[in-house]
Amino acid sequence: MVRAAGRELKCAMIQFMKAKGDRYGEHESLEKLGVEVHTMGDGFTWDTNDKTQDIKTSEETWALCVDKMRNGDYDLLVFDELLYVLSYGFLDIDAVIAEIRSIREKQPHLHLVLTGRNVDDALAKMIDEADLVTEMREIKHPFNAGIFAQQGIEF
Secondary structure, three states, rough: HHHHHOOOEEEEEEEEEEOOOOOOOOHHHHHHHHOEEEEEOOOOOOOOHHHHHHHHHHHHHHHHHHHHHHHHOOOOOEEOOOOHHHOOOOOHHHHHHHHHHHHOOOHOOOEEEEOOOOOOOOHHHHHHHHOOOOOOOOOOOOHHHOOOOOOOOOO
């Protein structure tokens, strides 16, 4: 997204899980580049402990994603943590794929980046739909050594 924004492509990022109203380092950087950032979540699911609310928030966030995809003004959209939401079953994966397919037929120039973890066999459909898949996996993390999230690194 940084590369695309640097080439003056119109970009936006929609965050599914990070809490509305919170500010993260990526907001500061991306907004300087003219990238829209929409933080829509209620916090991570282990913070909310309310599946009904998590589903409602996910549906509202997905509706914004659909609006951004359909409007035709964007070159690149990042749906941050969408794969988590799908792996938790907060959205119907088949409905998400159908919507993405429909938009890609009308706007083949639109680039979508979907992030998140826990891509298991249930999400293999998403991999089949993608043009490019990159797996980034944790080998070692400071949290496992008792070091909590660090400003500028994790947020």
